[in-house]
Amino acid sequence: MIYTTLLNIAIFQGIILGIIILKSPLFKSIANKYLAYAIFTLSILLLNLVFEISEAFNTISFLRFFDHIEWAFLFPVFIFLFVVNQANHPVKNSKKLLWFFVPFSYSVIISILNTSYTVTDMYNITDLGIKLFEILNYIELFLVLTFIPAILIYTYSFIKFSKDEEEKQWLTLLCIIVSILLFSWVIAILLAIFLHYDILYVMKIIALFAAFLIHWTAYIGVYKYKLAKDKGGINILLNNSLLILNNDMSTEVIIKKESFTPDNQYFKKLEELCENQEIYKDSTLNREKIAERLGISTGYVSQLVNTVTGENFANYINQYRVEAVKKMIVDPEYENYNILALGLESGFTSKTTFYKAFKKVTGMTPNNYRNSQK
Template identity: 30%
Template sequence: MVIAIVGINNWFWDRGTSPTIISILDLFLWQFLYPVTLVHFFQKTSNEASGKIVNLKYLYVPFILLSACNIVISVSTIFSLYNLPQIVGNYIGHFYKTVSFLSVIFPIYTIILSYRFVLTHKDNPSKKWLKHLWVYLSIILLFGVGLELYRFIFSEKLPLTYLWTFSSIFIYWLVYKGMYQFKLSNDRYEIRTITKKEQSKSLSSNAKNSHFKNLLLLIEEEKIHHDPYLSREDVAQRLEISNGYLSQIIKENTSRSFSDLVNHHRIRDVKMMLKDPMFDNYSLLSIGLECGFNSKTSFYTNFKRETGLTPKEYKNK
């Protein structure tokens, strides 16, 4: 919303016109507000990951103070409601030169600050999109900073056509991704709800030892293989055996490796869902992700390796 307001203000600026509503909106220096909202977004995701709360209220100080000064000046120079003292009028040019300089420095500071929060997710593959988001936003902000730097050095304002074109494309992409990710997340939630209601299936009677039977219990009843970050170490710890012994009993009972066994059960669950009309309304990807694959590539590659078909081909068949 803030970026849209800034865009409208600058569009009228480029046209050389200023309706009353735009003059009112222009009283506030929005360029010191929208970088703060971006930092807060990355901070929120960081809080969810680390549990740490960082106070960022000080970031609002430039917006509040500079907007207050701009209102005092604009009410006199634009709306002519009163006359500023001569001594104040002498410093108006310096004030806006300072604003231009801070418009270069402040976004760069917020980019660096927000990157600290992005680093919180460096070991979490599911948050990789946050790094991409940070990169896209940083490129747009730095492009705007370049335009403002030119204005500061040469006292000439360049057209913002390209900046707002890039921003518009980015916002459309963000809305699309948001709707797509929401649909995907909602599908996975509903799939999880349905599968929790299903009865656990009977275990294989061919298991050669109790540890392997316990492993099958974890798979069948607790659906541990639906965790995309499941590791051999995690399972061995649950079974209270060594990593090597876990690999040994899996090999003896299935002739598979740990990862192959886990993916086999993931694919088994996917195939069951694809055959069940109850899951017809959900996308293939949402089913694959809910069954434990951590990406579309991993899902399609492993599924085709085991079945010889893509998920779509299997469902059609």
């Protein structure tokens, strides 16, 4: 009873942690998205064990379908995608990575076939059909023994591309723990097959280790600021702004808007970059570049600008560009310049975008504004 309760707590924490990572602007990045998916997958693996212990599979036979799926195929894939995106390696954009989901897809198909087989009259299954099922299951076992170790080794090879030493340590330790967890699971499977060993006790130990992984990720990843670059924002999130409300089994994550004010240190830095360094003149400027300069996530940049100014990021930057054009229009030095040239000089990338933004801010076209200043 105590053991099942501990697992249920770990499952619940894994789901909550995954939701926080996906929904909070402080953690919004492609890398963290895959980490959240990995945590969700690990929670499903633990949930299947809870169903096994509580004999829920005997009561609700349909749940066997989910138990037959080898979720362990999916877990290391998400860890791999997390690592390559966190290290920002170019391979993250390769479409060939979709092949990594083939073993899991195969497992789903096998689960469907096995479920159909168990509900079919045994006398309607030929010897050839039984042999075919056995071959398909052996192929799945072969994938377990080859694919999981291979992708774990492949994942290690990308950690070195991380530019931050502290991040390398975090990724290395994460991969070591994941490897121990999955290799222990593979060994348990082999014991069950070749030695006919009852692995339920072993699986319980592995499950506790998996529960530890979720707790460790929550502590190191969140409280030690390894999942987001914005340390100040994390403090706000954890100490002042994050409320987790559990009301009738529904959970909501709320970030107080009071933390996003004109006095926010990152907003002040953004204004300084625009007003003093005129970064808006860079026509390729985007949220990613701003986030990198400020040391925060792109999601945090959007949330900050939206809340403080009431405008989206593009409109906020365009306002600075429009003001720059207005100053040049009244400056005699630019008297003979073409209006469009002034717009391009200020960071606009096209005539359409320039004219639309200028009229939005001033209520008139650039030419009309120039004429009104004569």
